[in-house]
Amino acid sequence: MIEHIITGFGAALSAENLLWCFVGVLLGTIVGILPGLGSATGVAILIPVTLTFDPLTALIMLAGIYHGSQFGATITAILIATPGEASSVVSTLDGYRMARLGRAGPALAISALGAFVSAMVSLVALAAVAPVFARLALDFGPPEMLAVMILGLCTIVVFSGRNLLLGTGLGLVGVLIACVGVDVGSGTPRYTFGQVQLFGGVPYVEVMIGLFAIGELLNQLHIGMAEPIRTRFRDLLLTREDLRRATPATARGTVVGFLLGCLPGAGTTLASFMAYGAEKRFSRNRKKLGTGAIEGVVAPDAATNAASNANFVPTLVLGVPGGATTAVLLGAFLIYGIQPGPLLFENQPVLIWGLLASFFIGNLILLLLNLPLAPVFAQLLRVPYSILYPLIIVTSLVGAYSVKNNMLSVWIVLVFGLVGYAMKRLGMPVAPLVLGLVIGPLFEKALVQTSALGEGDVLSQIAGSGTALLVLAVAAALALGPALMRALRGRAPASAEQQEEKQP
Numbered sequence: 001m002i003e004h005i006i007t008g009f010g011a012a013l014s015a016e017n018l019l020w021c022f023v024g025v026l027l028g029t030i031v032g033i034l035p036g037l038g039s040a041t042g043v044a045i046l047i048p049v050t051l052t053f054d055p056l057t058a059l060i061m062l063a064g065i066y067h068g069s070q071f072g073a074t075i076t077a078i079l080i081a082t083p084g085e086a087s088s089v090v091s092t093l094d095g096y097r098m099a100r101l102g103r104a105g106p107a108l109a110i111s112a113l114g115a116f117v118s119a120m121v122s123l124v125a126l127a128a129v130a131p132v133f134a135r136l137a138l139d140f141g142p143p144e145m146l147a148v149m150i151l152g153l154c155t156i157v158v159f160s161g162r163n164l165l166l167g168t169g170l171g172l173v174g175v176l177i178a179c180v181g182v183d184v185g186s187g188t189p190r191y192t193f194g195q196v197q198l199f200g201g202v203p204y205v206e207v208m209i210g211l212f213a214i215g216e217l218l219n220q221l222h223i224g225m226a227e228p229i230r231t232r233f234r235d236l237l238l239t240r241e242d243l244r245r246a247t248p249a250t251a252r253g254t255v256v257g258f259l260l261g262c263l264p265g266a267g268t269t270l271a272s273f274m275a276y277g278a279e280k281r282f283s284r285n286r287k288k289l290g291t292g293a294i295e296g297v298v299a300p301d302a303a304t305n306a307a308s309n310a311n312f313v314p315t316l317v318l319g320v321p322g323g324a325t326t327a328v329l330l331g332a333f334l335i336y337g338i339q340p341g342p343l344l345f346e347n348q349p350v351l352i353w354g355l356l357a358s359f360f361i362g363n364l365i366l367l368l369l370n371l372p373l374a375p376v377f378a379q380l381l382r383v384p385y386s387i388l389y390p391l392i393i394v395t396s397l398v399g400a401y402s403v404k405n406n407m408l409s410v411w412i413v414l415v416f417g418l419v420g421y422a423m424k425r426l427g428m429p430v431a432p433l434v435l436g437l438v439i440g441p442l443f444e445k446a447l448v449q450t451s452a453l454g455e456g457d458v459l460s461q462i463a464g465s466g467t468a469l470l471v472l473a474v475a476a477a478l479a480l481g482p483a484l485m486r487a488l489r490g491r492a493p494a495s496a497e498q499q500e501e502k503q504p
Contacts, residue, residue, distance in 0.1 A: 012354045020061040033072040070085070110246050118301075156435055166429075178201065253300060272307075
């Protein structure tokens with residue numbers, strides 16, 4: 001394998017490939033910053049530009065766009081609560097609060113560092129164990145994926161705060177919204193109200209722009225326009241305490257992201273939510289999550305980057321896309337006359353190992369490009385809000401319109417902007433609604449496929465899979481664990497000190 005790695009870096013380090021890798025990363029960052037576009041759209045738009053390129057050069061540029069957009073989406077999520085992609089939604093929970101506390105620089109810097117470390121670790125794992133994980137992924141059929149989606153829905157417990165019933169209800173509302181569109185089993189439109197544009201479902205990117213960007217903006221206007229944030233330059237730099245707290249969170253996010261990213265179709269969004277849920281369970285500072293904790297920024301971003309790399313396991317080895325962007329990249333492979341599959345590593349070693357080597361190079365360029373600029377990006381918060389808010393509105397609406405070039409997307413942003421504003425005023429958590437919306441389509445697809453395999457008997461299919469049962473056991477522990485722990489603590493015998501306090 002060492003020979004393949006050397007060959008790959010030899011191909012990726014050519015002047016032409018380095019140039020287009022840099023261009024891809026830069027364009028990807030810009031694409032990620034613009035709300036509504038996202039990596040899948042950016043890659044799809046720029047595929048025609050690469051048709052005259054050498055296949056390796058073209059794929060290196062497109063992969064650079066993929067990785068660059070991940071960080072670009074985080075920039076706006078942290079600074080103005082406008083997630084550029086679904087996977088960056090979780091970054092707004094603590095990242096935006098850090099920015100409001102005058103710590104936008106550390107939030108952006110730790111996001112870049114965490115993503116880079118996660119990328120390096122996951123790429124080593126990708127190069128070393130891709131065939132092994134591919135074989136394991138083959139065992140993940142519809143019953144196993146259904147169990148994984150149930151596990152994902154159970155993380156609503158983590159995002160519900162103290163009111164579990166409210167969080168569960170909002171999660172179910174998100175799942176119901178996800179039901180809009182064409183029925184997976186019958187192909188019949190449902191809840192579309194005659195709108196052809198809704199046949200593809202309610203677009204979650206527009207929903208998130210409305211819930212977070214417009215909702216937050218309306219809430220700030222209601223509270224009263226605050227003074228722009230003024231911080232010293234040294235306040236925008238990371239401290240030793242930041243790095244100490246971020247290290248274990250990055251490790252946990254990387255593991256969660258890579259494992260979920262290896263599953264066909266799981267994508268990166270679920271990984272970011274699950275990583276945040278892991279922090280809620282295992283972080284020493286879990287009580288601070290949601291108030292501007294650095295763990296809440298770095299863990300989901302590390303998971304997103306690890307998952308985006310792991311998505312190439314099923315894409316390259318099985319020819320099955322790991323997520324939306326790798327599905328577009330899979331089409332690019334076919335356009336260039338390359339057939340992904342088990343024999344790809346043997347038939348095209350220079351191309352594959354050159355592409356994997358470019359992931360290392362692209363993430364290094366991304367770090368060197370964006371880490372020094374983190375304090376510069378943070379200065380955006382110094383702009384008076386009378387100027388910044390109109391820019392956010394225009395950017396959000398233009399970004400939403402550009403997704404499908406129709407006004408329906410704009411109306412969806414405005415409607416969910418009002419919903420987001422109402423939820424903020426009522427103190428309702430937004431994350432469960434978003435999680436239900438994201439997981440809903442994946443859950444339905446896995447449920448329909450499992451039902452078809454069992455001819456209507458879903459339980460027998462799950463019961464016949466040891467992997468599915470194991471995942472469901474984890475889901476049950478996640479959902480019922482807090483209640484059981486509280487019950488056990490309540491039944492525990494009082495200590496001697498407590499008994500003395502009760503005595504008159």
